[in-house]
Amino acid sequence: MSPEEIVVLPELKAYIDPLTPDEYEALERSILDEGCRDALVLWGNTLVVGHNRYSICQKHGLPFKTVQNERFQNMEDIHLWMIDQHLGRRSVSDFQRGVLALRKREIIAERRAQAAAAVNAAKAEAGEAAQAPWEGETDPVVAQALANVPKVPDEALDTREALARAARLSAGQVKMIETIQEKAAPEVVAAVKAGELSLNAAAVVATLPVEEQQAVAAEGADGLKQAAKRVREARKKTKVEKPAADEASLEAAPTVSAEALQARVSELEAENERLRLQVKTLQELLAEQG
Secondary structure, eight states: OOGGGOBOOHHHHTTSOOOOHHHHHHHHHHHHHHOOOSOEEEETTEEEEOHHHHHHHHHHTOOOOEEEOTTOOSHHHHHHHHHHHHHTOTTSOHHHHHHHHHHHHHHHHHHHHHHHHHHHHHHHHHGGGGGSOOSSSSOHHHHHHHHTSOOOOSOOOOSHHHHHHHHTOOHHHHHHHHHHHHHOOHHHHHHHHTTSSOHHHHHHHTTSOHHHHHHHHTTOHHHHHHHHHHHHHHHHHHHHHHHHHHHHHHHHSOOOOHHHHHHHHHHHHHHHHHHHHHHHHHHHHHHHHO
């Protein structure tokens, strides 16, 4: 296939975080010295993997090879494949791997929901026929329904531990990345991607209001780190003050007399006796009806 026939989709090119300027420069030097050794992956005319290599080869007029992946059925298949490819690479940062694993979980959850809906609809339409015996171990109604929806990966990634294994992270790191994804301002996320802010610090800063996150981000990496430090210190202070407050409230609590406690015990025993008699009466009525 000629270079002019290859289609570059912006959504696929941007699906994985781009290389840093230094990484791109290193790749360009490697290709200029050794040529483009790895084939570009295509789906029809669409470029799936190799956007950086393609642009470098186009820039310098260098030849390259292509290979077709015929297993793709739709764009989600491509996304899943791209995610798996990058999850296995050492050059991908911890944050990027966590984000990719979370994306994979979303795709799998959506496919599971689609499959369940298709199976339920097929069974409802089949009615009594779905209850008839069939040969083999698979219900043909279910098999047909599943054949008409995208394939569901075996791994569910429905627990933080499963996500951690897929991304080669700890469960704690996954929790931090979830917090950053859900609450962090874009400026904080950018600092993490650039390696200017650790996952721990970013997750702490993400607990602040968005406007405050943006304000400290305007001060640069040092401002973000100082903000994380202030939040941590405030949490420690709260933890120290809370036990003291709890002790004070216990000391201020009114003392219950022994007489009052004994009276409450007597009330509970009387209530228990009433309930026991009610149960006995119901049992006798049921025996009579039988």
